């Protein structure tokens with residue numbers, strides 16, 4: 085059994101989750117659901133990033149202590165993920181004790197290795213990014229390029245992580261691990277950052293108390309990114325439960341394109357310094373834009389994912405997020421796009437196929453599903469659909485995976501239209517067509533379950549199959565001929581009513 089440890093970024097708890105956060109979390113969830121179908125031993129982590137200047141400032145603006153503030157916001161994330169059917173195995177908050185212990189351990193190891201040293205920092209800082217910038221990284225007027233707002237001038241005594249020492253080691257590691265960053269063009273971007281030269285980065289603040297103190301100098305608290313990145317190992321026991329840590333690490337990270345530098349440059353160097361293996365891989369997503377702009381609390385163009393769920397259902401929303409935008413590229417969220425996808429792919433394709441099959445089996449086969457024929461023309465189409473779907477999930481391309489799965493739905497609808505079983509007299513010819521359509525639906529339920537888990541289970545049950553579709557294992561479950569026949573098929577309510 086292979087081990088598959090996947091993480092999402094941990095989200096700043098400055099406000100409730102928005103569509104952009106839901107985006108990366110849903111991609112992660114679909115991926116781990118696919119890996120569970122493959123029989124992998126999966127551990128899926130998400131959580132919240134609760135320290136640092138930005139969270140501190142938001143708490144202050146709300147008239148709360150930072151702890152009170154994060155205790156109110158963090159549960160909104162956990163609740164949203166529950167509502168979106170996110171199957172995370174753990175949820176880490178960086179204010180938890182297990183995290184503090186692990187961060188202290190990681191800092192100490194890097195310090196003992198001689199890679200953290202005291203120095204004075206003078207420079208420009210974007211609080212929204214929690215990042216220092218040089219003049220050539222800023223827009224005119226000293227505006228942060230991401231947040232379009234002025235940076236602040238900081239001057240303080242900081243401990244620095246000697247990132248500059250890691251350039252060659254990082255390049256060697258990436259050379260030895262081709263394809264570690266997906267999609268490839270994002271990998272090239274990370275290599276470009278490393279080749280462009282690495283600046284040491286500050287890992288502590290004295291101006292701020294809201295963070296984890298450095299174990300050897302408690303006047304300083306750890307820089308929020310050092311603290312945050314460590315969640316990926318502290319959650320699985322680094323510094324507190326070594327056996328569990330050894331079981332899961334190294335893991336894989338799902339990130340947004342805005343945090344490539346932290347994850348693909350800082351983080352592996354920090355780990356190398358501490359004598360820990362770098363992550364196994366990364367998948368880097370683009371941004372989901374609204375009206376061409378990045379959705380963010382700071383820009384004020386926030387879409388609440390839970391409003392969309394109320395409107396279109398959990399599966400409708402998940403499907404849209406996964407199917408609409410090729411992973412790695414930016415996508416533009418539009419309400420029309422959401423409804424359009426829902427109607428075309430879910431209502432007209434999947435929903436309609438199930439309804440038709442159940443109706444015809446009810447009328448022409450006494451409601452009992454016939455077995456498929458081994459030499460059905462749909463068998464080869466199903467085999468290709470499986471291969472393409474599996475390859476696309478492996479490449480972290482959910483939109484391609486779903487398109488491949490949906491090709492089997494489209495082919496099955498076309499097969500029905502060609503044969504018109506609803507016009508024929510009951511008998512072996514109708515049974516053959518319906519058995520094949522039921523078998524296609526069975527395979528579709530398995531392959532679509534990472535994206536639309538509730539609908540997949542509903543299809544499974546309505547065609548009379550017992551148990552949970554999530555208990556199926558690939559590739560066996562995608563092999564043609566698994567539908568046994570003789571099972572009760574029920575029509576039920578429309579799975580995806582048209583909007």
Ligand code: MSP
Pocket residue numbers: 092093094095096103104105107108133312313314315339340341342343370371372373378379380
């Ligand atoms: N707390 C840091 C991450 C620390 S991970 C060790 C952070 N938090 S964040 O809440 O601002 O964003 C987290 C992730 O959500 C980022 O990777 C970001 O790309 C993603 N998204 C935030 N807004 C997004 C969109 N509008 N679209 C897609 N993803 C977006 O950064």
